[in-house]
Amino acid sequence: QITNIHGREILDSRGNPTVEAEITLTDTVTGRRYGGRACVPSGASTGRFEAVELRDAETRYFGLGVKKAVSNINTKIKEAITGRNGLNQVEIDRILIETDGTDNKGNLGANATLAVSMAVARAAAKSLNIPLYQYLGGAYTRLMPVPMMNILNGGRHAANTVDFQEFMIMPVQAESFADGLRICAEIYHFLKKILEEKGLATSVGDEGGFAPDLPDAEAVLDLIVEAIEKSNYFPGQDVKIALDVASSELYNEKTGMYHFPGESSLKGKDIVRDTSEMIAYYEDLISDYPILSIEDGLAEDDWDGWKHLTERLGDKIQLVGDDLFVTNTKRLDAGIKLHVANAILVKVNQIGTVSEAMEAIEMAQKNGYKAVISHRSGETEDTFIADLSVAVNAGQIKTGAPCRSDRNAKYNQLLRIEEELGTVAAYKEPLNKI
Numbered sequence: 401q402i403t404n405i406h407g408r409e410i411l412d413s414r415g416n417p418t419v420e421a422e423i424t425l426t427d428t429v430t431g432r433r434y435g436g437r438a439c440v441p442s443g444a445s446t447g448r449f450e451a452v453e454l455r456d457a458e459t460r461y462f463g464l465g466v467k468k469a470v471s472n473i474n475t476k477i478k479e480a481i482t483g484r485n486g487l488n489q490v491e492i493d494r495i496l497i498e499t500d501g502t503d504n505k506g507n508l509g510a511n512a513t514l515a516v517s518m519a520v521a522r523a524a525a526k527s528l529n530i531p532l533y534q535y536l537g538g539a540y541t542r543l544m545p546v547p548m549m550n551i552l553n554g555g556r557h558a559a560n561t562v563d564f565q566e567f568m569i570m571p572v573q574a575e576s577f578a579d580g581l582r583i584c585a586e587i588y589h590f591l592k593k594i595l596e597e598k599g600l601a602t603s604v605g606d607e608g609g610f611a612p613d614l615p616d617a618e619a620v621l622d623l624i625v626e627a628i629e630k631s632n633y634f635p636g637q638d639v640k641i642a643l644d645v646a647s648s649e650l651y652n653e654k655t656g657m658y659h660f661p662g663e664s665s666l667k668g669k670d671i672v673r674d675t676s677e678m679i680a681y682y683e684d685l686i687s688d689y690p691i692l693s694i695e696d697g698l699a700e701d702d703w704d705g706w707k708h709l710t711e712r713l714g715d716k717i718q719l720v721g722d723d724l725f726v727t728n729t730k731r732l733d734a735g736i737k738l739h740v741a742n743a744i745l746v747k748v749n750q751i752g753t754v755s756e757a758m759e760a761i762e763m764a765q766k767n768g769y770k771a772v773i774s775h776r777s778g779e780t781e782d783t784f785i786a787d788l789s790v791a792v793n794a795g796q797i798k799t800g801a802p803c804r805s806d807r808n809a810k811y812n813q814l815l816r817i818e819e820e821l822g823t824v825a826a827y828k829e830p831l832n833k834i
């Protein structure tokens with residue numbers, strides 16, 4: 401039974417406020433209490449169709465305070481779920497959705513509902529004395545995710561000239577998650593050395609990847625391939641590359657074109673690409689580099705473009721919809737029907753409850769789409785997504801560079817989970833179908 405609930409305002413990895421919730425479950429027979437705590441992340445390149453992140457819009461914290469969301473937890477949500485069975489996650493989430501009463505969590509705030517939803521799951525797992533991944537996933541839970549590790553940041557996550565938001569490496573041939581993590585960390589350090597040797601900046605962006613000024617995607621990819629080779633791994637075999645273009649940020653509705661401000665500034669001329677030029681650009685990039693996955697290659701509303709992109713590249717690489725699907729089953733269902741993309745990025749705060757995120761994962765997997773579990777660029781020490789990635793046998797997790805504790809918290813939690821699973825832990829190339 402839920403006997404107490406408490407929300408508070410804390411800070412995220414960018415120094416902005418975010419929501420934390422604590423739940424107490426009391427065993428009605430023994431009187432024993434179990435606590436669960438969870439913190440909510442926050443994006444920078446947020447999709448237009450995401451659930452609402454309630455911000456105070458007052459002077460404190462430049463309008464980013466979350467006192468209203470916290471107060472919703474401590475009043476309306478507390479009233480609605482106190483006394484309820486904390487082991488019934490779906491029911492609790494349904495009450496949260498109904499108490500909010502909107503399509504986009506605009507009333508209570510998805511930051512309020514998600515903090516509570518995750519904290520309830522944690523407390524429930526504790527009350528049963530089982531790990532969170534097992535509580536969420538059940539007895540068959542065993543697949544460790546391949547890291548999709550962002551080692552070079554651009555776009556909205558850094559102040560450099562790189563226009564694509566994320567350049568990631570995937571250690572697809574590692575023996576285990578721990579081995580894969582080591583490979584990624586070694587490549588990360590080699591990349592740092594290469595950047596230093598070339599006199600390029602080794603400062604990092606929001607997700608811990610380096611953020612040097614480079615003229616275009618090819619220049620970044622050359623450096624990453626060099627770092628993989630210097631680490632004694634074979635690009636395309638041991639380690640593959642993934643991109644998050646976050647192209648909704650590059651798209652200009654007035655011109656109908658994708659604008660590349662960084663590339664333009666370093667090349668001294670306006671670089672713009674239309675949808676078909678973007679698709680052709682990706683075709684060139686995947687023929688020149690060992691790219692396994694491209695996320696948000698086109699803008700969140702460019703369904704026609706996405707259809708073409710999927711027709712051209714969908715049987716060659718993974719095409720991930722982030723801003724396109726926003727972890728929302730309605731948008732995913734539309735995408736599946738239109739044969740758009742072949743994977744969904746899952747960010748729990750895009751939708752606002754654990755059950756709805758898991759519903760999106762289930763829908764994806766049932767329809768042959770991959771689900772990539774993801775952090776946000778603004779993170780906390782919360783490791784919920786590490787457990788979630790194992791629980792749903794997602795096979796892939798995107799949670800930043802091996803640098804900055806908000807990112808490593810997730811990787812370190814996965815190391816613990818793998819150790820605990822012992823010999824049943826599995827690790828495999830996630831895209832052998834493609």
Ligand code: PGA
Binds near residue numbers: 446745774775
């Ligand atoms: P965000 O970036 O958290 O800033 O939205 C992550 C992503 O786009 O995948």
Ligand code: ZN
Binds near residue numbers: 646696722723745
């Ligand atoms: Zn993205």
